[in-house]
Amino acid sequence: MTSGPPAGVPADFVAALDALRSQALRPEVHLTEIPAPVRVAPYSVALSADVVPGAPEGSHFHDDDEALATGRFVLLHDPAGQEAWHGTFRVVTLVRATLEPEMAADPLLADIAWAWVTECLEGAGLDLGLDVRAEGGTVTRVLSRSFGALAGTPDAVDLEIRASWTPTDLNLGAHLAAWAALLSTAAGLPPLPVGVTTLTRRFASRAPRRPTVGP
Template sequence: MVVREEARPGTGSAVPDVFRAAVASMHAAVLRPEIFCEEMPAPQRIAPYASALSADVTVDTGANEPADLGTGRLILLHDPEGNEAWGGGTFRCVLYTRAEVEVDLISDPMLGEVGWSWLTEALESHEADYLAASGSVTRVATESFGGMAEEAATAQVEIRASWTPRADENGYVDVRPHVEAWAELMCTAVGLPPVPEGVAVIPSRRGQRGPA
């Protein structure tokens, strides 16, 4: 898969080298086989340059069709002029993840704090250096009534977050560990067990749902 680079109209044709390198590092991420990842259109009004990925967590449940238990997107923003809201950095990662969870978890008062820790622990475990993190955790419960009363209740947790990946002295950012942390967050949220230490992760068939 080729990760698309998008520039806001009016920024000119010259894409900064540091942004090209950051996008290339996104493509270098190695994901679990349960993650099906592809490029998606990036927003063009938030920052001069942007690139985005979307992903689903798909597992084999033994039925005819694999089940999608979680979904998410990761957007990389770049503003060469910097942004005070980004802690003074020129890059920003913006994340959204939604995962199916057990209905009983929705009433757990610690769910929000635990959901946020899934993200911070994933970033730390992948040595993704960052600053100025912020975000929210939302719980959603759905019950059916009347003609739909026989349908089972469902529950989801939604995590929205953003953070500034630290750049080196030349302004370059390695986004690979941030992408891999995002993927780990999605797997943790849907309840997949962690990959045992020493076991190689098979690269995901990235982009299989659409053209590169």
């Protein structure tokens, strides 16, 4: 006897979760499931990630490991749809990374970072306008310069990319892969060679829950 989705949880959301959990990512991307927002949509799941180079497959991320980039991936689902989404699902992502100081002076840094978003979506096999719609976001850069007793500290440029879009089908694994590729790009990791299969790095399976929607 085949068991169906948990009572009260839409089959589409269960299928989306299954697609996320089955997606293999490069081993430098360490995923963790975190509490999801409860007032934005009736159903949601959230992941955080740290990009740590040279981490062997199956290893655990430790606080003293240096993360080259961090981020969040949130999948929202409203069976009734939301007008701003133009659909019933919405992917909301965040990527943060510290870049080389000389990049702060590049007037095209924001344009380049946003181009990473579209390139990573397309690199995951997603067609903008067909598989992805209503994409949007912001790119923020902050230059940190130290003075006084900390004057010897090198300048640092912190980059933050916020991007969201609406998937048009349940192939959510490709959307997770695109976000992981964006994290890896911001972290400065070289792209995987064509034909190289990514090693499995999945988040722990948990039963989907229906958050309580408050006022």
